[in-house]
Amino acid sequence: MAEFLTIGEPLVVLASQDKDMSLDEASHFEKFLAGAEMNVAVGISRLEHEATYLSKVGADPFGDFIIEAAGKVGIDVSHLKKDSKYLTGFYLKELVGSGDPAVAYFRKNSAAANFEVAELEDVDLTGVKLAHLSGIFPTLSGKTLETFKLFNARLNEAKILTVFDPNLRPVLWKSREKMIAVTNELARGSQIILPGINEGEILMGSREPEKIADFYLNQSDLTHTVVVKLGADGAFVKVKNAKSFIVPAFKVKEVVDTVGAGDGFAVGLESALLEEWPLEDAVNRACAVGALAVQSQGDSDGYPTKEKLIEFFNSDERFGHCY
Incomplete structure (x- = not known):
């Protein structure tokens, strides 16, 4: 198994090429x-680490595209299976001049939403150093919630570093109350938590970074580090029983697409930890990858x-040779 492992729902995004047009008006994707x-x-994978992705797709053109595209960038897709009973999820995304683009999801009852506990039986965790966990996969169905919990427990038993990004998607939840309760419960199972400041306000009622960090540090003996993403203001970092600190963000010339910036932050942090x-x-690298992410269309x-x-680092006077 690769040194990095994650489980989730692979999707295809059809990104509009018609700037500032609504999805129903746009015709080029x-x-x-x-x-x-x-x-x-x-x-x-782009930062030269082996990565394995666990999930399944439909036996359809979108599923074929996902497996081929992931394999081309070097991801181990041996545990990304096809299931002919279900379709691959996809979504449409606006192209906007500023702000966050509107999206429309088509993912209900997707192949990934039907990933079951039994499909973890052939997963060998030998060699895995870090696992990235997201709050999205367990929201897809009762099956994926059960699978997520078992997978998380296995990771902890194997003493693998776990990083949890809440990645709130309210549209996938039956209620706001359940989203908050389940997401916070799942966070207890990871050593590092990566909430955004807006997510912190939703999940525990405050926009104060230190209060958000303290909430997650205090709710679990397992959690030892919280990194609160502050967007254009960088990141607030607190380690249990240690002094907190802020890492500033990088200046960006033009924001093209904000989707994928938070995932880019995780890429920077986790690759550095590896x-x-x-x-x-590591958080400096996280901010750098997040800044690069918003300057391109396409989620990654x-x-x-x-x-x-x-x-990129060498062009920034704060860091010089540091990368």
């Missing part, structure tokens, strides 16, 4: 590989290779 956990796997970087440097198209990341 481009196809991209998507899905939050897949975005992270793509970014990890390389055993100090935490503050802006994620850099190691050479591009070095070039």
Whole structure:
């Protein structure tokens, strides 16, 4: 098994090429590989780390595209299976001049939503150093929630570093109350938590980064680090029984597409942790990949290779040679 592992719902995104036109008006779309956990796997692979992705797709053209595209960027797709009983999920995304684009999902009862516990039986965790977990996969169905919990427990038993990104998708939940309760419950199972400041306000009622961090540090003996994503203001970091600190964001010339920025942040952090970087440097890399992500269309198209990341750091006077 690769050193990095994630489980999720792979998607195809049909991204509008008609700027500032609603999805019903737009007529030109481009196809991209998507899905939050897949975005992270793509970014990890681009930074020269082995990544395995667990899930399944439909036996349809979108499923074929996902497997082929993921394999082309170096992701281990041996555990990305086809299921002829269900279809592959996809979504449409606006192209906007500013702000967050509107999206329309077509993913109900997808192949990934029918991923079951029994399909984990042949997964060998030997060699895995870090697992990326997202709050999206367990929302898809009762099956995926059960699978997520068992998978998380197996990771903890194997003493593998677990990173949890809440990645709230209210449209996938039956109620706001259930979303909050289940997401916070799932967060207890990971060592590092990556809430955005807006997610923190929803999940525990405050926009104060330190209060958000303290909430997750105090609710679980397992959680030792919380990194609160502050968008254009960078990130707030707190380690249990240690002093907190802020890592500033990078200036961006033009924001093209904000979708995938949070996943890019996870890519930067987790790739650096795999390389055993100090935490503050790892969060610097997280901010850098997030900044690069918003400057490209496509959920993961802006994620850099190691050479591009070095070039980006070298162009910033704060960091010089640091990458």
